[in-house]
C-alpha cells in the first residue's frame with residue numbers, strides 16, 4: 246500500500262457504474278472515494294432491465310437476493326427489437342430471465358454494498374478538472390478543493406467531465422430523434438387507453454404503475470435542448486399528434502427526455518485516468534443494455550485496477566480493460582443501431598423485420614441475438630484456445646455447492662478436476678478447488694475475478710505462466 250496518498254482511487258459519479266466499481270475495488274481493500282455531483286439520489290423511477298450476465302455477476306457477489314426482492318422477474322423472449330420469439334432453450338444459466346427494477350433502487354443497493362465494504366461516498370461534490378503526473382492525479386472539485394489519488398475513474402455519465410477534460414474523442418452519431426418520458430395521472434379510462442395503445446404500432450405507450458399513475462413515453466416533436474426538461478404541454482401536444490388524444494394527462498411526478506445518440510470513446514484509459522459506463526459509451530435504450538454494460542465494465546476493471554494500486558499487476562494488465570471492454574461496447578452500439586432500423590416504419594426496414602421475424606424461428610439465430618442483449622455471448626480475445634477460453638463460466642455445480650458462491654470475494658479460482666495442480670504461490674489472490682466431480686468439460690480452468698476463463702489445461706508450468714500473466718508474480 247502506498248501511504249503517500251490518503252486515497253488510492255477517486256471515482257467521479259455514483260451511478261450504477263461508479264457504485265459497482267467502488268465495491269469491486271473495496272473487495273481488494275483499495276481506498277476509494279466516490280464523488281457524486283447530486284446531493285440526493287435521482288428521484289425519477291426509470292424501470293430498467295437487468296439481463297442474464299448482470300444477474301450472474303450479482304449472484305457472484307451475493308447481491309442477487311436483494312435485487313430480486315425489489316424487482317419483477319420477466320421471461321427472456323422478444324429481447325431483440327421486440328421480435329416475437331420465445332426464450333431460447335439451453336441458455337446455460339440458472340438466471341435465464343430479466344429483472345425489471347427501478348434504476349434508483351439498483352443505485353441505492355450498489356451504493357449500500359460499496360459503503361458496507363468501506364467505500365466513502367461524498368454527495369454534492371462535482372469533479373471539475375484534474376491534472377496527472379507520474380505518481381498520481383490531482384482532482385479538482387467544484388468548491389475549489391483539490392485531492393490527490395493514484396487513479397481517477399470517470400463514471401460520470403454521458404456528458405462526462407472527465408472524458409472531456411481528458412481530451413478523449415467521443416465519435417459517433419448525434420441524436421436524430423428524441424423521446425419524452427414521464428410519470429403522470431391520466432383522465433382516460435383503462436379501456437380507452439388499451440384501445441389506442443394496442444393500435445399504434447409501438448410509437449407511444451402508457452403503462453400503469455398503480456395508484457392511477459402511468460408511465461408515458463411518446464416521441465418528441467424535435468431534437469431539442471436536453472438541458473430543458475419537457476413540460477406537460479409537450480406531452481399533451483405529442484400524444485395528440487401520434488395518438489389523436491392526450492388521454493387527459495395531468496399531475497406529473499417527473500418529466501424527462503432521452504435521445505438516440507450513439508457514441509464510443511476513442512480510448513478508455515489515458516495514463517492514470519480511466520472511463521467506464523456511459524462516460525465511455527452511449528446508445529439508444531433499446532434492449533435495455535446501458536446500465537448492464539456499465540456494471541460489467543466495472544467488474545472487468547475493479548480487480549485489474551486494484552492489482553495496479555497494490556503494485557503487483559503485470560505491466561499490461563490495466564490495458565486489457567480497454568482491449569476487452571471497448572469491443573464489447575462497440576458490439577452493443579451496433580446491435581442498437583440494427584434494432585433501431587428494425588423498428589423504423591420505412592418499407593425497407595419493415596421488409597428486413599419480416600425476414601428476421603422468420604429467421605428468429607431458427608433456434609440458433611434466436612440464441613445468438615439473445616446472447617447479444619444478455620451479454621452471455623461475450624468472449625474476450627485471450628488468444629487461440631478452446632471455445633471456453635475468454636468466456637464466462639456458467640454457475641456450475643461444484644463440490645459443496647455452486648461455483649458462483651465461491652467468487653464472492655473477487656478472487657481468482659482454480660477449478661481443478663485433476664486435483665494435482667498447485668497455485669500455492671498465489672494463495673493470497675487465487676483460491677484452489679480440487680474437485681474431480683465438478684461438472685466441467687475440461688481438466689482444469691483458471692477463472693479471473695470477473696468469472697471469465699483465463700486458462701484451460703492440465704500442465705503445471707503452463708498454469709504458472711498464466712497465473713503470473715493475470716495475477717502477477719508468486720509470493721514466498
Ligand SMILES: Cc1cc2nc3c(=O)[nH]c(=O)nc-3n(C[C@H](O)[C@H](O)[C@H](O)COP(=O)(O)OP(=O)(O)OC[C@H]3O[C@@H](n4cnc5c(N)ncnc54)[C@H](O)[C@@H]3O)c2cc1C
Nearest residue numbers: 258260261262282293294372402522523533534535536537
Ligand atoms: C429511457 C431509458 C431507459 C433505459 N433502460 C435501461 C435498461 O432497461 N437497462 C439498462 O441496462 N440500461 C438502461 N438505460 C441506460 C442506463 O440508464 C444508463 O446506461 C446508466 O444510467 C449508465 O450508468 P452510469 O453509472 O454509467 O452513468 P449515470 O447513471 O449517468 O451516472 C453518472 C453519475 O455521475 C454523476 N456526475 C455527473 N457528472 C459528475 C461530476 N462532474 N462529478 C461528480 N459526479 C458527476 C451524475 O450525477 C450521476 O449520478 C436506459 C436509459 C434510458 C434513457
